[in-house]
Amino acid sequence: MEPRAHFLTLARYHAWATQRLLEATAPLSEDDYRRDAGLFFKSVHGTLNHLLVGECLLWFPRFVRGESPALALDLEAEPDRARLAQALREGALAWQDAIARWPAERFDGRMRYRRSNGEAMDTPFALTLAHVFNHATHHRGQITAALTRFGEPAPELDLVRFLQAQPTG
Numbered sequence: 127m128e129p130r131a132h133f134l135t136l137a138r139y140h141a142w143a144t145q146r147l148l149e150a151t152a153p154l155s156e157d158d159y160r161r162d163a164g165l166f167f168k169s170v171h172g173t174l175n176h177l178l179v180g181e182c183l184l185w186f187p188r189f190v191r192g193e194s195p196a197l198a199l200d201l202e203a204e205p206d207r208a209r210l211a212q213a214l215r216e217g218a219l220a221w222q223d224a225i226a227r228w229p230a231e232r233f234d235g236r237m238r239y240r241r242s243n244g245e246a247m248d249t250p251f252a253l254t255l256a257h258v259f260n261h262a263t264h265h266r267g268q269i270t271a272a273l274t275r276f277g278e279p280a281p282e283l284d285l286v287r288f289l290q291a292q293p294t295g
Contacts, residue, residue, distance in 0.1 A: 129233035129252055133225045136259045139288045141218040146281040147266050148211045150273055159207065163272040167200055170272050173265050174210055178203050182217035184242070185258045190224050194240035221258075 127135075151159065151170055162168045167176040179201050187193040197203075204210040237254040239247050263283075270280035 128230065130225060130228065130230060133233070133252070133255055134222060136256070137218075137221040137225050139285055140221060140259050140262055141215070142288050142291075143266055143283045144214055144218040144262070146283060147269060148214065150279065150281045151269065152211075153278060154273075154276065156207075158276045158278075163275060165268045165272060167265075170269055171207065171210070172200070172202070173269055173272075174214060175202050175204060176200065177262060177265055178210060178213055178217065180261060181258060182213065182220075186217065186220060186224070188237070188239040189255065189258075192239075196240075196242045196244070198242065225255075 151174070154170060158170070160169050160171045163170065165173050167173040176199060179197055179199060183197055183201075183203060184195055187195055204213055233252045233255075235251045237247070237249045237251045241247055266283055270283065273280045
């Protein structure tokens with residue numbers, strides 16, 4: 127599979143998994159949603175905020191605009207639960223448009239950016255993009271564990287499940 131098609135599939139999966147996760151967290155009481163569940167970013171809310179910061183406010187500007195914002199990874203970028211969910215949905219969809227526009231040779235290139243602490247980085251473009259989607263998968267897994275802990279059903283978010291749900295063409 128050529129890189130653009132591969133990453134468009136990952137971006138579609140990412141949007142699908144984000145939507146399913148947000149649907150699964152919606153029934154949580156406000157107390158459970160904000161409770162320290164032992165996650166790296168403490169609560170479901172804290173972890174969703176971290177995903178917003180990482181995906182939408184740090185990595186997306188790096189990939190799309192060549193900007194390197196200096197933001198704390200634990201920033202509460204959106205305190206409102208509904209607006210946070212909407213921002214995550216929109217952010218997940220934005221990756222598809224960006225990836226579709228990139229020339230094929232970009233995937234073989236380098237990713238140059240600055241970490242939040244100002245350190246210059248130079249990494250393989252495609253592998254760094256893979257990190258964005260892998261990172262989200264990691265934190266979605268943490269949130270599904272919290273859902274289980276709170277007695278709520280956790281959605282199936284496997285990539286294979288997404289592929290099985292896609293129309294064949």
